[in-house]
């Protein structure tokens with residue numbers, strides 16, 4: 001079955017990253033199917049993480065099987081060449097942690113937070129997961145050393161959940177224990193360096209595990225957030241459950257609301273798990289933003305990560321009506337930079353998601369797939385030598401080349417914007433400083449807190 005499986009891993013002992021047994025039990029999770037983790041055994045050692053149905057069976061690996069996976073791309077160095085070009089584009093910060101931290105420091109100096117993320121997902125080789133751990137350890141230590149006190153993004157699939165032929169080397173009996181221990185090691189190191197960690201949300205099979213991991217880590221460390229997606233039906237339930245959950249050890253839940261990037265399929269004869277169609281997905285996304293403001297306790301920080309004018313406008317208006325809640329807007333580096341500039345000029349900081357790493361091409365192609373305008377701009381910027389009259393055709397080229405390279409069709413139509421909302425947002429931003437001045441409001445601070 002696709003979707004969030006309700007099976008659980010067998011009896012497993014939780015171990016810490018250093019190999020010691022803490023006997024930790026996964027927390028109660030927000031599963032609308034009402035399945036809770038088995039109660040712990042009297043010795044406190046039994047635990048059962050929500051199982052992740054293999055992503056191959058879901059939409060998590062959209063786009064596999066195109067030319068990009070062909071051996072000759074690597075052999076001829078074509079993949080490396082494309083990665084080189086795109087690692088230095090406007091939406092990837094470079095290949096190294098140093099370059100990402102430099103981008104973060106630039107933003108921090110200008111009053112904008114950032115989220116640093118090393119590109120890569122669905123890692124099947126344990127050795128490569130260990131390399132990932134080394135990379136993130138270096139990144140966090142570098143952030144600490146340079147005084148970059150913002151965030152990093154992680155997710156289960158590059159940190160152990162997808163490892164095949166797993167060998168327990170003292171970091172957990174199963175891949176899910178291993179993954180949790182890896183994430184905990186990073187969260188603990190991040191806490192020491194005053195860095196926050198967002199556990200990004202992958203495709204639906206990962207939801208239960210991600211939420212359980214998030215809750216356990218946030219409860220213990222207080223520097224962790226996660227993501228809820230507008231395109232999945234369970235998100236409304238998950239959000240309400242999270243807002244009402246008293247079990248966070250004094251740390252409030254922190255969540256990012258997004259539209260959702262993974263294509264989720266409803267199966268014939270099964271309860272639908274996803275919203276389909278651009279308008280339905282956006283309608284549910286808008287509903288989630290409304291619930292977050294209307295039903296959360298005072299002091300809640302609500303993160304809205306979107307480039308959509310209407311969603312941003314709604315979030316800003318809701319934030320004005322709820323000055324006791326904190327709004328944080330987030331956008332991807334290099335995407336809708338015009339809008340980012342306008343928001344910042346109106347005194348609203350925008351947190352930038354800063355990806356880096358050598359595997360920049362696949363990420364960049366997915367970004368282009370989201371928007372023909374963006375694809376045009378990017379192509380024009382990246383290939384400056386392309387004659388101007390040809391540039392408007394570049395999205396057609398991307399559209400044609402994408403399925404050949406990645407083995408799946410683009411869904412460019414799905415990312416259309418909303419010009420009425422764009423005009424209204426522009427007007428709203430122009431009027432905001434004067435309205436704020438009249439109301440004696442201080443505005444938003446650097447971490448998205450709205451001054452009262």
Ligand SMILES: Cc1cc2nc3c(=O)[nH]c(=O)nc-3n(C[C@H](O)[C@H](O)[C@H](O)COP(=O)(O)OP(=O)(O)OC[C@H]3O[C@@H](n4cnc5c(N)ncnc54)[C@H](O)[C@@H]3O)c2cc1C
Nearest residue numbers: 200201258259260261305306307308332353370371374417
């Ligand atoms: C900071 C951040 C973190 C995210 N984390 C997650 C996550 O953990 N899990 C998850 O499933 N999704 C995540 N996403 C992706 C998100 O779910 C959406 O797919 C993405 O933000 C596009 O949705 P939108 O709200 O911008 O609306 P859309 O309707 O898709 O886009 C609105 C407008 O923005 C433009 N646009 C949007 N996205 C892009 C893009 N990538 N490139 C170029 N133009 C674009 C389009 O042209 C369109 O006009 C994240 C997004 C951001 C910004």
